[in-house]
Amino acid sequence: MAETFANPVIPGMHPDPSICRVGEDYYLACSSFEYFPGVPIFHSRDLVHWTQIGNALDRPGQLPLPVGTPASAGVYAPTLRHHDGRFWLITTNVAPGGGNLLVTTTDPAGPWSDPIPLPGVPGIDPDLAWDADGTCWCTVAGVSQLRLDPDTGRALDEPRRIWSGTPDGKAPEAPHLHRIGEHWYLMIAEGGTERGHAVSIARGPAPSGPFEPCPDNPVLTHRGTDHPIQNTGHADLVQAVDGSWWMVLLGVRPRGGTPGWHVLGRETFLAPVTWVDGWPVVGELAIDQPVPPWPTHPVAPLPAREDFDTSQLAPHWISIRRRPVEDCTTERRPGWLTLRARGGSLDEQDVTFVGRRQQDLYCEARVLLDTAEGRGGLAVRLDEEHHYEIEAGEGQVRVLARVGSLRAQAAAVPQPDAAVTLAVRIVPVREPGGPRVGPDTIVFGLCGADGSFTELAALDGRYLSTEVAGGFTGRVIGAYAASGTAHVDWFDYRPLEETA
Numbered sequence: 001m002a003e004t005f006a007n008p009v010i011p012g013m014h015p016d017p018s019i020c021r022v023g024e025d026y027y028l029a030c031s032s033f034e035y036f037p038g039v040p041i042f043h044s045r046d047l048v049h050w051t052q053i054g055n056a057l058d059r060p061g062q063l064p065l066p067v068g069t070p071a072s073a074g075v076y077a078p079t080l081r082h083h084d085g086r087f088w089l090i091t092t093n094v095a096p097g098g099g100n101l102l103v104t105t106t107d108p109a110g111p112w113s114d115p116i117p118l119p120g121v122p123g124i125d126p127d128l129a130w131d132a133d134g135t136c137w138c139t140v141a142g143v144s145q146l147r148l149d150p151d152t153g154r155a156l157d158e159p160r161r162i163w164s165g166t167p168d169g170k171a172p173e174a175p176h177l178h179r180i181g182e183h184w185y186l187m188i189a190e191g192g193t194e195r196g197h198a199v200s201i202a203r204g205p206a207p208s209g210p211f212e213p214c215p216d217n218p219v220l221t222h223r224g225t226d227h228p229i230q231n232t233g234h235a236d237l238v239q240a241v242d243g244s245w246w247m248v249l250l251g252v253r254p255r256g257g258t259p260g261w262h263v264l265g266r267e268t269f270l271a272p273v274t275w276v277d278g279w280p281v282v283g284e285l286a287i288d289q290p291v292p293p294w295p296t297h298p299v300a301p302l303p304a305r306e307d308f309d310t311s312q313l314a315p316h317w318i319s320i321r322r323r324p325v326e327d328c329t330t331e332r333r334p335g336w337l338t339l340r341a342r343g344g345s346l347d348e349q350d351v352t353f354v355g356r357r358q359q360d361l362y363c364e365a366r367v368l369l370d371t372a373e374g375r376g377g378l379a380v381r382l383d384e385e386h387h388y389e390i391e392a393g394e395g396q397v398r399v400l401a402r403v404g405s406l407r408a409q410a411a412a413v414p415q416p417d418a419a420v421t422l423a424v425r426i427v428p429v430r431e432p433g434g435p436r437v438g439p440d441t442i443v444f445g446l447c448g449a450d451g452s453f454t455e456l457a458a459l460d461g462r463y464l465s466t467e468v469a470g471g472f473t474g475r476v477i478g479a480y481a482a483s484g485t486a487h488v489d490w491f492d493y494r495p496l497e498e499t500a
């Protein structure tokens with residue numbers, strides 16, 4: 001029985017993957033939308049096990065995400081390439097004062113350069129490719145293309161439409177141009193990033209075409225199926241060290257009925273690719289995927305407990321739109337993360353929040369929070385209009401919910417102490433004897449000093465799903481300050497078995 005690995009290889013909200021290889025090292029970048037820092041960068045030695053090594057846009061000056069930047073706006077799809085000894089990352093900041101930008105570095109863990117603005121590059125999903133004479137070709141959704149000076153960001157000609165995708169496709173986007181053998185291949189996503197998503201490809205004699213569509217397009221889609229991985233698309237290709245070819249792509253894992261609800265956002269999956277008559281054939285894409293034919297290099301999982309004992313937060317911690325130190329700092333009380341409310345609640349765009357992507361279908365998070373100087377809590381967030389939270393302060397612990405225009409208080413009890421351990425457990429749907437409907441149940445409670453869990457409220461996970469909220473993101477679980485100052489001693493996150 002061949003050994004298998006679990007797809008997605010990068011679970012949780014990690015969409016629009018772009019990949020490159022340097023020697024025996026693989027690097028991958030994803031979108032990050034309204035979260036800061038932006039564009040998580042991952043490293044792997046086997047395409048299966050990945051470690052986040054940083055974020056390309058981790059300085060406020062690199063990533064303006066002002067209040068007014070809508071949820072699911074901000075950083076859209078990146079392209080990550082290595083050329084001439086440097087890493088290049090091009091992406092789009094869909095925000096007031098944003099636009100297409102390019103950053104470069106010799107160390108993908110950072111620091112990356114200040115953004116090089118690309119005023120002549122239109123649209124979204126920019127791609128970079130260099131031909132043999134060093135010309136840099138920038139291709140964008142649509143699909144249009146222009147030549148670019150990557151050192152200055154100057155467009156060297158006007159954008160030209162080079163392909164519109166397949167006749168029954170729509171929204172041709174996510175272009176990636178690869179020179180493979182005698183051909184230039186132009187791979188795109190089309191059909192929109194929902195259930196109709198697909199990957200199509202064309203090839204031509206030059207980076208500018210003309211392009212001949214693959215006779216078997218789309219080369220990958222799960223539309224019209226009940227496959228457990230849906231919305232498959234937005235792919236990139238990489239040649240492995242052994243010469244084989246692989247595809248990373250985004251997909252979702254809807255659960256709990258029809259149409260099914262996905263809550264972790266669009267995740268990064270891995271599939272094998274073979275070539276037949278000069279066209280790619282995408283192999284099996286499964287939740288349990290046969291491992292590639294080389295030694296695997298497992299990596300340590302993220303620590304279950306974050307003690308906030310260092311002034312630099314680990315790269316997987318994200319805030320909403322910005323994280324000026326004065327609002328989220330470990331300097332004010334060593335060993336604690338101090339969250340100073342900016343005045344906004346989770347309904348506002350500038351709430352003080354630090355969290356991590358939910359990466360497991362079932363999981364538990366706990367925080368020890370000192371609310372002697374204000375109010376704060378533990379939240380499961382999709383956006384300003386879709387979040388559940390347990391909030392403590394001013395002598396009361398409450399479980400609150402917002403779904404669109406509906407707000408509810410699901411529980412309220414006296415707060416036992418200023419320092420309180422709040423918890424959320426995301427568990428399978430509780431349906432005594434009935435059909436499983438919905439992806440999960442989100443249970444909030446208080447923890448005793450002995451680690452015991454006292455449930456306060458159980459909420460339906462359907463309403464914190466992308467099918468309900470819309471947009472491009474997935475759940476983020478984090479601590480926040482609603483007023484005054486809340487201090488976080490530690491934050492625990494651990495996966496739960498499905499039988500939890």
Ligand code: 6LW
Nearest residue numbers: 076077173174192193472
């Ligand atoms: C991404 C584009 C898309 O830039 O969604 O639906 C955008 N397609 O390819 C955000 O993921």
